[in-house]
Amino acid sequence: MRAKLFTSLAIGVLGLLVGLWLVPPPATRANGDKHEEKGGHAHMPAPLEYADIHVPTSVWTDPAMITRGKEVYASRCAVCHGDQGDGKGPAGVALPLKPPDFRDKDGVAEMRDNYWFWRVSEGGQVEPFKGKGSAMPPWKGELSVDDRWAVMAYQHTFSGHNGPHVPWGHPESIAMGRDIFVMACVPCHGVTGKGDGSVGSMLSPRRAPQPRDFTSAEFKFRSTPSGQLPTTADLFRTLTEGVRSSGGPMTIGLRGHRIMPSFQHMPVAQRLEVLEYVKSLNRGFWQRGVVKTVTVPAPPPLTPERLTRGKQLYGDAECLACHGTRGRGDGPSAPMLKDNRDLSIAATDLTRPARFKNGARPEDVYRTLVTGLAGTPMPSYGDSLEPDQVWDLAYYVLSLSRGGQSAQTGSR
Secondary structure, eight states: OHHHHHHHHHHHHHHHHHHHHHSOOGGGSTTSGGGTTTTOOOOOOOOHHHHTOOOOGGGGGOHHHHHHHHHHHHHHTHHHHOTTSSSOOTTGGGOSSOOOOTTOHHHHHHSOHHHHHHHHHHTTSSTTTTTTTOOOOOOTTTSOHHHHHHHHHHHHGGGTOOSOOOTTTOGGGGHHHHHHHHHHTHHHHOTTSSSOOTTGGGTGGGTOOOOOOTTSSOOSSOSSOTTSOOOHHHHHHHHHHOOOOTTOTTOOOSSSOOOOOOOTTSOHHHHHHHHHHHHHTOTHHHHOOSOOOOOOOOOOOOOHHHHHHHHHHHHHTTTHHHHOTTSSSOOTTGGGOBOTTSOBOOOOOTTOGGGOTTOSSHHHHHHHHHHOOTTSSOOOOTTTSOHHHHHHHHHHHHHTSTTHHHHTTOOO
């Protein structure tokens, strides 16, 4: 069994390495370099602060929004981009970096809605556009969010765009991310992203959590309230750091571990691209409104009284039922634990902070207690405990580990 597991791991890692070697950089994607001289569009992903801004799908076909956008475009954009969206406005023709041609249907289809919103908001005053000499001003201080959405909807009419700008309607907009996913993620997460890859299936006999099913609404590692999808920043953190285990992100453990390597060596743009593809597997990312996150206050001082209260909460909240009296993952309920897919899983050994898959800083433990781990028996205590009580419990949990004393002082 062990030989078979390691053979599968080797195949997966080999596929990852080959995939990363084969995937071209984002600037070489279709319609990228071709239009570099017209507005500097390399179709890169929007940065994290804009990654969760998805335009309501109704905006694209709302006559009132399109009319509103036409007015904004005429007063703010036409001077450079032209009345017909061809980039030949009276000021645009004199610019060293020419405005893009909004009539280019293929080019428009490749760019996602959060990319458009980012460009309208920040203009050309961000890299790489600033370095290329873009003259486009930022509009976020002058135009409301609705006005920016409206002008995007109107601008899309130049290319004949007549529907929501979503990835399942424009698969070319996630082509780069799909290529990376196929090369680097399929061995564990499967072709359709349901967590049913060939390597993942080998982990079940070891009671290891299975690779995430991206098509479901259950994501463990989040900064969002219970029952909510994660932010793109949450996904980016998991992708970058990997999922912890006793021997590091690439280690296979005997209990409570799964393989999730760190992808910090992958260029940031490629990480963002693959996450855009991952989000395309779950339409909930586009159908939600404003994304709310859990606020983690600054860690309070550690005191003996806080540990005493935390120990009491550890019993009252029934943490010991799974994690055991000493936190070793050997509580009376531990042998029966299953996830929402009816697969056996192991309770985390709290005496080994390297196994804290969501991080071992006090802030990480606080966040995990408040959000819970979706799809597992680990509940959210966000509604049942006050913030100060959560800190009491978090510090007590950290005190159970051999490295607890150094971990309890907070971030450095």
